[in-house]
Amino acid sequence: MQGVFRADLLERKAKIKGYHMRLLTILAVSVFVLVCLTSYATWRHFLSDLPKIASNEEIWTANRKPSLEMVDATGETITIRGPRYGRRVSVDALPAHVLQAFLAVEDARFFEHGGVDLWSIGRAVFENLTAGHTVQGASTITQQLVKNVYLSPEQTFKRKLQEMVLAWQIDSRLTKKQILEIYLNRIYFGQNAYGIDAAAWRFFSKHPSKLTLSEAAMLAGLPKAPGRLAVDLTAAPAIERRAVVLQRMVAAGFITQAQADATMRTPVALRVTPDIPEGQMGYVIDMAQKEVESVGKQVAPDRILRLTVDSRMQAAAVQAVQALVGDGTGTGVTQAALIAMDRQGRILAIVGGRSYKESKYNRATMAKRQPGSSFKPFVYAAALEKGMTPDTIRVDKPISLGGWRPRNFNGGYSGAMSLSTALTRSTNTIAVQLASEVGIDRLILLAQRLGIDSELPRNLSISLGAGEVTLLDMTRAYATLANDGVRVDPYFIERIDTTRGTVAFQRENKAPVQVYEPLRARQMTAMLADVIAFGTGKRARLPGGREAAGKTGTSQNFRDAWFVGYTADIICGVWVGNDSSSPMNGVTGGTLPALIWEDFMAAAHEGKPLSPLPTLDDLKRPSPNTLAAFYESLADIFAAAGGQDMAALPALRKLPSTNAPNPAPAPAPATNIGR
Known part of the structure; x- marks a missing residue:
């Protein structure tokens, strides 16, 4: 009986122990689950959105606000946005x-x-x-x-x-x-x-x-x-x-x-760098910001744009424009624009208006105005390409083409003269005759090759600048002539750096594109130099005997006046007028624009050696193979444009005048624009 009781007691104790073990197991599992749930909840609440560090370099760039710093050609900061x-x-x-x-x-x-x-x-x-x-x-x-x-x-x-x-x-x-x-x-x-x-x-x-x-x-x-x-x-x-x-x-x-x-005990000696006023750099900054968008994707939030602009030249450009343009000058001129570049296309200075504060509209790049006689060099350049020379004779006389009777600025006629003399005097009748002989299609294609991007009208009045172009177009085209016929493509950004010292963008040096024969380009330079030395551009003569070439231009009723020209170092274009296209008080390209051009160019060349303009004497004569390749490229350009077949162009000067003139142009109003 006692043995049975003892066995029951042992069995009861075993059951109680098993029950306790189950309770401990359940409790341990519950605690474990609770710890896991608590840990998960803690992680979910505190660490699930923990930022991830992808790389060491990422720490430098993470969460930077966009910043854009612009520096000029010398490395001086122009402005900081952001x-x-x-x-x-x-x-x-x-x-x-x-x-x-x-x-x-x-x-x-x-x-x-x-x-x-x-x-x-x-x-x-x-x-x-x-x-x-x-x-x-x-x-x-x-x-x-x-x-x-x-x-x-x-x-x-x-x-x-x-x-x-x-x-x-x-x-x-x-x-x-x-x-x-x-x-x-x-x-x-x-x-x-x-x-x-x-x-x-x-x-x-x-x-x-x-x-x-x-x-x-x-x-x-x-x-x-x-x-x-x-x-x-x-x-x-x-x-x-x-x-x-x-x-x-x-x-x-x-x-x-x-x-x-x-x-x-030492006093605090502050030398605070002030916020940079954008003032005279306003047009520069806007252009640079627009150009950086075309470079490609934003490779870094903090970007340093290294621009081509020269701050000293920019200040001189602003001063030249503001000193001579305004309501109190008596000229009837309220606006002006200036752009300067070098032969590589680097834009050195740009002024899009008399006051950036008053108007942010950039007249140097956006306004399309009639260039007047400043367009004539392209007519003469096309004539030289057709086989004429600066000594070719044409007669200044009354002409009538399709009912249009262009007149000279002075209303008179001077008879026979060389093409060089005609350009120096800005003779309208001869420019129109040359355009008729060359052909409108050929003239337009030449202007486009040199750098005119604006659409041009297909009538003979274009020879006197009746089309509408931008100042940037004109300056770029003159730059191509100054560059021995190698196309000049203007740009503003040399490089984009980051504050970490890495280069995000570097402008590549493009292979030169010869769009006009070097010999002809230097002939044009010689003729344009005569315009300043003896002709309508006398007021643009530079001090110290520095050689320069350029051309004046005035549109009908004195609505626009231009001077575009160059030295061996800098190409500069100037336009003056009114946004409303209202007439000025007798202002021609040889007056106010030439004076602004001279003021700026004199300041821009301070400290530069007296480099002569390129001449025919120091031009290395291209080989026949080089010239043949050049004219072959012209044939491709004309064929692509749907123009006349140029494949048979000879390699040397004489080009046959086999193409007939274009159909008679639409009648144009009698005009004496030209100066």
Whole structure:
């Protein structure tokens, strides 16, 4: 009986033990599931949207606001649109006291922790609990970098946790030197300045490598509260913050107390770089911004456009236009435009109107106006290509073509004269005769080859500039003549850099395209030089005997006046008139435009040697094969345009006049435009 009872007792104990084991198992599983669910919920809430660091280089570019800086041909900043990001500065290029100032005030144990300083966190918690409010922080430089680059500034537990996780990740991936360098180049200092290079230039107008101890301490204090401290570095809050930095440097053993005291007694010597006024650069900036859009996709948020414009020449261009154009001049001229470039197509200066502030409309590139006699050089260039020479004789006499009777500017006629003399005098009747002999199709194609993109009318009045073109068109076409017949394509952007020192875009040197025979181009240069020396362009003569070539132009009823010309170095076009196309007070191309042209070109050539215009004597005679290839290319151009067959063009001067003139042009009003 006792044995049976004992067996029952043992069985009961076994059942109770099994029951307890099941309870413990259920409890353990429940705790495990609860921990997993809690961990998942914690991860889901705090870390699921944790930013990912794709690469080391990505830390440099992540979340940058779009910024566009433009610099001129000499490297001087023209303007900045958006934040000012400093150039990338290596920590090796900075003095020790600059690095020590940031380390002392922001993270004295930077080289001792792994991105998050747990010892400093514990100390800060104790100090804050003791004080009853926040008196000390514990963010490391790595955490501040994370906060500035990836996270929002909100003070929440979630943001702080994410900040710590990312700081650990970055510290495990980068060296301390790399982290410090990125921090110094990306931190915000206030006044729209990001990075130590931008801050040093903004507040002290110097490179960071030249910062004094006082300046370094001042900058090191700004990231704590840039919006408040950077407003005025001479005010008490900024001065007090500098003192804190210096005392931290003493505590860290970087400087002595005597050095700190001496520095604190030193007045703050600011040399603030002012915001750059766009003023006279307005048209330049608009053109550059438009051109950068055509370069391709935005390869970096921070871009530095290295432009071709010369700031000194740009100032001279603005001065030349504003000095001679305006309501008080008595000329009836309210607007003007100027564009200058070199033989490579680099735009050196551009003025799209008398005042960018009053009107942002760019008359140099957008306004289409009648060029008057400044179009005539293309007529003569086509005549030379047809086989004539500057010495070819034509007769200035009354003519009638399809009921149109063009007259000369002075109303008279001078009889027989050479083509060179006719261009020098800007004789209308001979220009019309030449256009009739050459043919309108051939004349238009030549103008397009030289650089005229505007659509031209198919009638003989085009020979006197009755079509509408832009100043950019005209200047580019003259540049092609100045460039020995090699096509000139104007551009504004040489290169696009990033603040990190990488090249995002580099303009490629294109193979030269010969669109007009060099011999003919130099003949045209010689004739256009006579226009300035003896003809309608006398007011454009440059001081010091500098050689120049160019042509005047005046449209009907004095609505437009032009002067386009060049030296061995610079090609420049000038237009004056009124937006309403109302007549000016007798202004011709040989008056106001020529004076503006001379003023600008004289200033633009200051310091340049007296380079002569290219002549026939120093022209290396092209080989027959070269000329044959050139005329073959012309044949292709004409065939592609649906024009006349040019395949049989001989390689030398004489070209047969077998093509009949175009059908009679539509009647045009009698005109004496030309000067």
